[in-house]
Amino acid sequence: MTALRYRRAALLAGLAAMLCLATVEAQRPRRKGGGPRPNRPRMADTIKANVYADNSFMLWINGELVAVDSIAFVPHNAISVDILPQYPMTIAVMAKDFSDEKTGLEWNNTQIGDGGFVMKLGDGTATNGEWKAKKVFWGPIDGDMENPRTERIALPEGWNQPDFDDSDWGRATVFTAEQVRPQQPYRDYDFAGAEFIWSEDLELDNTVLFRYRVESPPNR
Ligand SMILES: [Ca+2]
Numbered sequence: 001m002t003a004l005r006y007r008r009a010a011l012l013a014g015l016a017a018m019l020c021l022a023t024v025e026a027q028r029p030r031r032k033g034g035g036p037r038p039n040r041p042r043m044a045d046t047i048k049a050n051v052y053a054d055n056s057f058m059l060w061i062n063g064e065l066v067a068v069d070s071i072a073f074v075p076h077n078a079i080s081v082d083i084l085p086q087y088p089m090t091i092a093v094m095a096k097d098f099s100d101e102k103t104g105l106e107w108n109n110t111q112i113g114d115g116g117f118v119m120k121l122g123d124g125t126a127t128n129g130e131w132k133a134k135k136v137f138w139g140p141i142d143g144d145m146e147n148p149r150t151e152r153i154a155l156p157e158g159w160n161q162p163d164f165d166d167s168d169w170g171r172a173t174v175f176t177a178e179q180v181r182p183q184q185p186y187r188d189y190d191f192a193g194a195e196f197i198w199s200e201d202l203e204l205d206n207t208v209l210f211r212y213r214v215e216s217p218p219n220r
């Protein structure tokens with residue numbers, strides 16, 4: 001091969017390589033606005049949230065609804081969902097003891113039912129007396145089953161959002177498992193270290209809001 005031929009062949013090979021690189025580059029998916037690709041959340045980044053409520057609940061994480069108890073009344077089911085934690089993390093829960101809207105009673109107005117809520121996250125966060133609680137529906141007032149009356153207050157605006165000011169809410173009251181008497185699904189999931197909470201009255205407070213803020217991953 002002459003020197004000229006050799007240089008021409010090298011030039012062609014170089015051009016082909018550049019063309020190939022350009023094609024690969026053109027095929028690479030691009031993000032709008034360019035810039036480095038953000039780290040996509042992976043399943044490995046998620047943690048389990050185990051939740052049990054007597055009788056039902058809705059759960060918001062950082063202002064987004066992530067779980068709704070699919071069975072409103074009986075049986076009391078436990079739910080385990082994957083959530084993507086981002087800290088600081090605000091947990092907001094609406095928990096409901098099943099009760100008639102007008103009387104606060106259950107089972108065709110024949111008895112006063114009780115509530116109870118427990119939750120444990122894979123990062124170690126668990127319900128306890130540090131959580132904030134606010135009752136928004138309660139009755140029968142004074143436990144009066146002869147003349148049952150209930151009271152309800154409007155949900156505070158933005159109560160389930162991270163920036164909501166819950167400083168005037170009280171702390172949750174802790175109850176023992178013996179008091180709440182959870183059904184079997186409670187024992188099918190890991191709730192070790194988590195405590196049953198409610199507002200002050202396990203029987204008469206029927207709809208309760210909870211809030212808890214996790215500043216950083218407790219396990220790390
Ligand atoms: Ca009740």
Ligand SMILES: [Ca+2]
Pocket residue numbers: 054055097098113114115
């Ligand atoms: Ca109940």
